[in-house]
Amino acid sequence: xxxxxxxxxxxxxxxxxxxxxxxxxxxxxxxxxxxxxxxxxxxxxxxxxxxxxxxxxxxxxxxxxxxxxxxxxxxxxxxxxxxxxxxxxxxxxxxxxxxxxxxxxxxxxxxxxxxxxxxxxxxxxxxxxxxxxxxxxxxxxxxxxxxxxxxxxxxxxxxxxxxxxxxxxxxxxxxxxxxxxxxxxxxxxxxxxxxxxxxxxxxxxxxxxxxxxxxxxxxx
Numbered sequence: 001x002x003x004x005x006x007x008x009x010x011x012x013x014x015x016x017x018x019x020x021x022x023x024x025x026x027x028x029x030x031x032x033x034x035x036x037x038x039x040x041x042x043x044x045x046x047x048x049x050x051x052x053x054x055x056x057x058x059x060x061x062x063x064x065x066x067x068x069x070x071x072x073x074x075x076x077x078x079x080x081x082x083x084x085x086x087x088x089x090x091x092x093x094x095x096x097x098x099x100x101x102x103x104x105x106x107x108x109x110x111x112x113x114x115x116x117x118x119x120x121x122x123x124x125x126x127x128x129x130x131x132x133x134x135x136x137x138x139x140x141x142x143x144x145x146x147x148x149x150x151x152x153x154x155x156x157x158x159x160x161x162x163x164x165x166x167x168x169x170x171x172x173x174x175x176x177x178x179x180x181x182x183x184x185x186x187x188x189x190x191x192x193x194x195x196x197x198x199x200x201x202x203x204x205x206x207x208x209x210x211x212x213x214x215x216x217x218x219x220x
Contacts, residue, residue, distance in 0.1 A: 006064055013056055020049040036149065051110035058113075073117035080114055084122045089129055090202060091170060093119075095193040098140060098152075099159065112161055119169045132172045135203040136163065137182045139194040139210075144187045154183040162195070170197050184210070 023046040032039040058076075062069050083094035095111060122128070138159060142151060159181070167174035180200065198206055 006060070009056070009060055013053055013060075016049055016053050016056075020046055020053065023049065032147075036147070040150075055109050070117060073114050074121060077114035077118035077121075080111070082115055082118045084118060086126060086128060090196060090198040090206065091128060093166065093195040093197075095195070096190075097193065098142070098191045099138075099162065099193055112165060115162070116165050119165070123169060128169055130172070131170055131179075131197060131199055133178055133200045134171055135180045135182060135198055135200055136166065136171075136174075137184065137196040137198075137203075137206070139184050139186055139196065141186045141188040141190075141192040141194065143189065143191050146191075151185055166195060166197060182207075 023042055027039060027042045027046060030039045030042060058069075058072065061067050061072060081094075081096045083092075085092050093115070095115070097111070119128075138154075140152075140154075142148075163174050163181070167179070172178055180203075182203070196206065
């Protein structure tokens with residue numbers, strides 16, 4: 001790639017970093033108790049800018065260095081602490097953040113590419129089950145240290161792209177005929193999302209165990 005083009009792209013990323021820094025300073029100065037809406041808007045803006053910067057840096061790496069996309073995404077999935085485990089026929093995927101709102105689609109690539117790579121790498125060493133009739137459970141975990149007003153409506157969350165990736169590895173199809181979706185909200189140490197995929201016959205037992213083991217937000 002032409003050095004002038006590379007320099008232009010790096011300069012553009014530096015400009016975004018400056019805007020991110022300004023947003024973080026503004027967050028630090030905003031009284032979250034008195035102006036929660038302002039704080040939320042600033043924090044969302046900062047998070048989306050950070051994710052966009054990361055994605056643009058990834059593309060710069062792919063086009064200007066010898067680092068392969070698969071190689072980088074393997075490191076990214078490790079850095080993001082994406083976890084995958086299969087136990088007793090149930091596949092659990094843990095993600096290090098809450099899912100974005102639907103209108104905030106820019107943040108999708110940041111998480112989805114590493115997730116796809118993590119599932120592909122896991123499948124090479126540990127065969128994954130293939131579900132015909134299944135239930136996929138989205139557990140939205142909110143940090144107990146932050147206000148309850150952060151909790152979002154399920155229909156405002158970006159679930160489709162995530163489900164498409166999971167389905168490509170685990171399901172015959174993610175249509176309503178073969179796949180039921182269940183959402184639950186929990187309180188935990190940190191914001192996170194957990195996706196549990198299981199045969200339909202296992203769901204009632206799984207749900208009973210979850211309700212006993214975890215403290216849901218409705219308990220507060």
